[in-house]
Amino acid sequence: MAKVLMKGNEAIAEAALRAGANNYFCYPITPQTEVAEYMAKRMPEVGGVFLQGESEVAVGNMIFGAAATGKRVFTTSSSPGISLMQESISYMAGAQLPCVIVNIMRGGPGLGGILPAQSDYFQAVKGGGHGDYRLLVLAPSTVQEAVDLMILSFDLADKYRNPVMMIGDGMIGQMMEAVEFPDKDADPKPPDESWAATGAKDRKPRIIKSLFLDPVKLEENSWLLHEKYERMKKEEVRFELYKVKPENEFMIVSYGTMARICQTAIDELEEEGVSIGLFRPISLFPFPSTQILEEATKENVKALLTVEMSTAQMMEDVVMAVVGNRPVEFYGRCGGIVPTPEEVKEKILEMQKTYSK
C-alpha cells in the first residue's frame, strides 16, 4: 500500500481497524481526542462500535464488558484519564482479558498540563492499579512504529490474554508523518474465543472473574499470571540499537520520541569525535534488562545516560539492569518541556570530562 501522510492519533486509530478491532470506547481528553473523533466517523463505516462513555471509569468497564465477549477492543486516553481506568485495568488483568489501551501522555501529576511528557512510565510499567499484575507495555518512537505496534498489540493481547498498553508522548499523537498500513488481512483469523463469554448453549458456562475468595485459588491465579509475565520476559523483549559499536564509550538509553532527539545529539557528538550509541527500549515491560547489561558492560563503555521527559522513572530500570557494573546518569525535562539535542550533547560532554581520565 502507498504511504499516506497522517497525524499520529489518526494513524493509531486506523491501525486498530486494520487489526480488526471493531470495538472502541473513549472519553475526550487532550492530546488524544483526535482518535475519538476519527473513530466516530470510521466505526459506523466499518459496522463497528463507537461509544463515548460518560467518564474514563465507565470506559474502562465498557472495555471489560466487550473484551469478555471475545471481541477485539481498545481505548485511547491521556494521563488523567488513564488514572481513572486503573481499577478496570487491574480487574482485566486479574480476569485475563485481552484489550489494548493507548496512553498519549501529558505532563502530570494531577491535572498537570497538556504538553508532551513521559511521566506515566511507572504507572504503565509497575502497575497503576492494585494487585500482582503486569501490562505488556510498548513505546513507539515514530508514527509508523505506532501503527506497527498497534497492530502487534492486539496479537499480543490475544496471545497472553492480558491488557497491552501502548504509551506515546503527546508528540506521537500530534505529529504528522508518512505511514504505510499493511494491507488488511483478506481473511483475518477470528480471535480465539475458547475462553470467552459467548453464550453457554450446548456447553458448560465459562466464568470470567478476578474474584477468588479462597486464598488457595487466588494464589493459584496470581502464579498463573506470573507465569505469563515470565513468558513475556522471554518472548516479547523488543528494542533497537542506534550506532552501538564496540568502541563506544557512552550509551544513551531513551525511549519514544525522546530517543529520536537523542539520535540527533548522537550524530552531532559523533562529528565531534565522541563515540556513543543509543539503546532504545521498545517494550518497556518486559524491559530489555539483559540486553542493556550486555551492551553496558562492553569493555570500552564508561557510563550510561538515560534521557527522559520525566524526573527519572525508566532510569530505575536501567540502574537495575546494569546491577552496579557501570554508572548511570540522568538527563530529563518535564512538564511539557522537551530536552533539545543541544542539552543532551552538553550533558554527554560533561560526562566525558568526568569519566575520561
Next chain:
Amino acid sequence: MTTTASTQAPKQKSDVILHYLRPGKKFPNVWCPGCGIGIVMGAFIRMVDKLGYDRDNVVMVSGIGCSSRMPVYMDFNSLHTTHGRALAFATGVKFAKPNMKVVVITGDGDALAIGGNHFIHACRRNIDITTILINNNIYGMTGGQGSPTTPSGANSTTTPFGNAEKHFDPCDLATAAGATYVARSSVYHVPQLEKVISNALEHKGFSLVEAISNCHTYFGRLNRKGDAVSMINSFKENAVPVGKYQKMSDEEKVGKFSIGLLSETEKTEFCDEYQKVVDAHRNDGK
C-alpha cells in the same frame, strides 16, 4: 485554596465587576469572543455584590472545562479541581466549614457525564451548595465532543452523523434527585438569570441554576446555528416561561425550553442534620 483580603465593594456600579476580578494575573481569559460564560460571570458577580456577601466567606469550586474556568478569574476563595468532581470537593469544604457560602460552577459535560454521580448525590443530600451549571450542549474546552445534553440528532465531533443518544434535562434530574431549588434561565435573559442566581444563593439547601449558554465555536458551527449573537437570539425565541411551557403539547415543546423557577421545596439541610447528630451524641470523651 487561595484566600483573598476583604475589601469594601466600590460604590460605582461600573466598577463592581472589576472589583471582583483578578485583573492582571489571570487575564486575558481563555474564552472565545462572544462566549456566554462571561455573561453568567457578570450576573453572578452583580448578585454577590447586591447580597452583600463578605467575599472572604465565599468559596468557588469548579472542575475542568471552559465554564469551570470561571472561578480562576474571580477573586474569591477558589478551588479548581478535577474534571467532574467539583461537587465532591465542595461537599468536603462545606462540611468542614458549614458557615461558608459554597458555590460550584460547572459545565454540562463536567456536571452530568463524568460528574453525574456526584451531582445526584449532592442533590440527594440537600447540602447547602449553590451550583451554576452552564449548559452549552457540548464539550467546549476539548473541542466540541458530544455531552449528555447534546440534543438527540445534533452534531458534535463525536456524533458526526447526529447524536444517537438521548439527552438529559439537568433540572428534571436535579429535582428528581432531591435538590430543593431548581431554576433555569439563559444568557439572553440576564435580569431573570440574576434573579434566580440571587434566590439560589439565598436558598438553604442544594440549589441549581441551569444557565443556557452559547458555544458558537463548536455547537453553533457544527449545527449551523450561526454566530454568538444569533445563538443568543435563538434563546430569546425558544425560551418559554415555565407556567406556559407546562401547558404546551409535546409537539409544541420541540426545540423549546422552560425558564424560571422550576421547583422549590423545603427539606432539612444535610450539614444541619448532621450537627443534630453530633449535638445529641457528643460527650467529648466523658
